Amino acid sequence: NAGVMQNPRHLVRRRGQEARLRCSPMKGHSHVYWYRQLPEEGLKFMVYLQKENIIDESGMPKERFSAEFPKEGPSILRIQQVVRGDSAAYFCASSPTGFSGYTFGSGTRLTVV
Amino acid sequence: GIQVEQSPPDLILQEGANSTLRCNFSDSVNNLQWFHQNPWGQLINLFYIPSGTKQNGRLSATTVATERYSLLYISSSQTTDSGVYFCAVGLEGAQKLVFGQGTRLTINP
Numbered sequence: 001n002a003g004v005m006q007n008p009r010h011l012v013r014r015r016g017q018e019a020r021l022r023c024s025p026m027k028g029h030s031h032v033y034w035y036r037q038l039p040e041e042g043l044k045f046m047v048y049l050q051k052e053n054i055i056d057e058s059g060m061p062k063e064r065f066s067a068e069f070p071k072e073g074p075s076i077l078r079i080q081q082v083v084r085g086d087s088a089a090y091f092c093a094s095s096p097t098g099f100s101g102y103t104f105g106s107g108t109r110l111t112v113v
Numbered sequence: 114g115i116q117v118e119q120s121p122p123d124l125i126l127q128e129g130a131n132s133t134l135r136c137n138f139s140d141s142v143n144n145l146q147w148f149h150q151n152p153w154g155q156l157i158n159l160f161y162i163p164s165g166t167k168q169n170g171r172l173s174a175t176t177v178a179t180e181r182y183s184l185l186y187i188s189s190s191q192t193t194d195s196g197v198y199f200c201a202v203g204l205e206g207a208q209k210l211v212f213g214q215g216t217r218l219t220i221n222p
Contacts, residue, residue, distance in 0.1 A: 033209065042199055042212035043156075056209060089154060095208070101146055101161030102210065107154055 002026070004094050004105035005074075012111045013082050021077040021108045025094030032075045033102065034067060037089040049075060082112045115140040119200055119213035126190055127221055134185040134216045136200030144203030145176050146210065147185050151196045159185070159198075190220045 005024040013019050025032050031050055035043040048056040049069040060067065064082075069075040079086055089109050093102040116139040126132055136145075147159040160167050160174040162183065167174055171191075176183040187194055197217050201210040 031208065042214050045209040045211070048209055059209070091156060101144070101158060103158055104156040107156070109154070
């Protein structure tokens with residue numbers, strides 16, 4: 001049973017480009033969460049999704065950021081027109097229904113140059 | 114919002130030593146997890162422990178929910194234990210986690 005799979009592991013984008021981060025949850029997990037970690041800091045919640053629904057996006061920046069978890073395929077975190085301040089590690093986690101803790105993926109490290 | 118404070122912020126020990134990491138939180142929680150972030154950045158789930166005591170090998174954790182703190186014990190430390198240890202809590206009725214700032218543990222050979 002594979003864990004939470006994130007790709008790519010590393011992503012370099014120039015300012016103004018778009019970044020797409022992918023997350024496939026563990027088999028049987030229907031809840032997906034995205035977190036951002038700035039250098040030397042703890043993780044900050046961004047968004048919580050179930051299949052085809054955004055449940056809580058209270059941590060998402062109001063502009064340029066969006067997330068989806070379609071019926072088929074991975075969850076996508078999309079950042080449009082990236083800026084240097086978007087450089088961070090983005091982690092995805094999943095959990096089953098009947099919550100018993102998260103499992104995190106290995107993260108995507110985004111560098112904006 | 115809920116506050117999560119971890120102490121100490123940094124800890125440097127020799128191999129073989131024991132350590133205790135503390136996590137205080139400011140509100141009632143329905144989820145508490147301890148994670149280890151290794152030097153390669155991977156987050157490893159150590160314990161899901163909203164209350165009570167659990168043990169896994171050289172690691173154990175205790176959460177006293179009524180007093181709003183949790184402790185992580187590491188015995189007979191090894192160099193591979195180095196990294197940052199995060200405590201994260203979830204609020205009643207919510208599934209998102211609020212992370213502390215972490216304890217950076219360095220185990221020297």
